[in-house]
Amino acid sequence: DGGIxxxxxxxxxxxxxxxxxxxxxxxxxxxxxxxxQDPGQGLRLIxxxxxVNDFQKGDIAEGYSVSREKKESxxxxxxxxxxxxxxxxxxxxxxTGLTEAFFGQGTxxxxx
Amino acid sequence: xxxVTQSPEALRLQEGESSSLNCSYxxxxxxxxxxxxQDPGKGPEFLFTLYSAGEEKEKERLKATLTKKESFLHITxxxxxxxxxxxxxxxxxxxxxxxxxxGTTLQVKP
Numbered sequence: 001d002g003g004i005x006x007x008x009x010x011x012x013x014x015x016x017x018x019x020x021x022x023x024x025x026x027x028x029x030x031x032x033x034x035x036x037q038d039p040g041q042g043l044r045l046i047x048x049x050x051x052v053n054d055f056q057k058g059d060i061a062e063g064y065s066v067s068r069e070k071k072e073s074x075x076x077x078x079x080x081x082x083x084x085x086x087x088x089x090x091x092x093x094x095x096t097g098l099t100e101a102f103f104g105q106g107t108x109x110x111x112x
Numbered sequence: 113x114x115x116v117t118q119s120p121e122a123l124r125l126q127e128g129e130s131s132s133l134n135c136s137y138x139x140x141x142x143x144x145x146x147x148x149x150q151d152p153g154k155g156p157e158f159l160f161t162l163y164s165a166g167e168e169k170e171k172e173r174l175k176a177t178l179t180k181k182e183s184f185l186h187i188t189x190x191x192x193x194x195x196x197x198x199x200x201x202x203x204x205x206x207x208x209x210x211x212x213x214x215g216t217t218l219q220v221k222p
Contacts, residue, residue, distance in 0.1 A: 004155075006155075031208060033210070035212075040214070041214060042116075042199065042212040042213050042214045042215055043156075043199070043201075043210075043212040044212075045209055045210070045211075048208060048209060050208050056208075058209065090155055090156070092155075097208035098143060098144075098203070098206065098208060099144075099161070100144070100146050100158050100161045101146075101158070101210060102158055103148075103155035103156045103157075103158075104155050105154055105155045106153070106154065106155050108153075
């Protein structure tokens with residue numbers, strides 16, 4: 001089955017620790033995205049990548065880092081510099097970056 | 113500044129009671145407008161893409177329309193299974209970014 005896989009579904013970390021969220025797609029899409037969703041707020045763009053080995057900051061990139069070494073993978077690292085990391089994180093991909101995006105099922109990160 | 117505003121924030125309907133959700137936008141050079149459905153704890157599910165004013169798309173009980181300033185998602189004779197949060201997003205120019213509204217949470221009571 002083609003799709004976008006995010007893992008894990010739930011993640012707990014202690015304050016001050018870096019954590020990496022996984023996102024893999026087998027749709028052969030060029031573009032991939034990371035969004036953050038907080039209760040009562042819409043999706044906010046963290047980073048996006050339109051091609052391998054290239055990515056751009058979104059609106060709330062501070063405290064996050066990404067890499068795009070392979071077309072199918074776009075991992076997100078939440079660093080200790082992110083002041084309020086507890087949130088629902090969503091990964092998405094699209095064919096070209098100029099078409100509709102398809103989402104994974106999300107990772108809920110809780111920092112205690 | 114590119115912006116998307118959805119209204120109402122929440123909507124309660126009786127089964128069979130038709131209504132519309134609104135998505136107003138200001139964007140520099142609209143490339144496309146997208147509607148998604150999101151169930152609690154899940155990722156958004158793609159519904160429609162609209163590219164130009166006057167365009168309409170339909171899927172089952174849902175119909176999306178687009179003008180130069182806003183989009184509507186019309187829900188005809190809704191059922192309880194239509195209960196979800198509906199998200200609108202716009203893509204400005206050739207940026208590759210999607211800008212989302214806050215969403216409208218729809219509850220359909222039997």
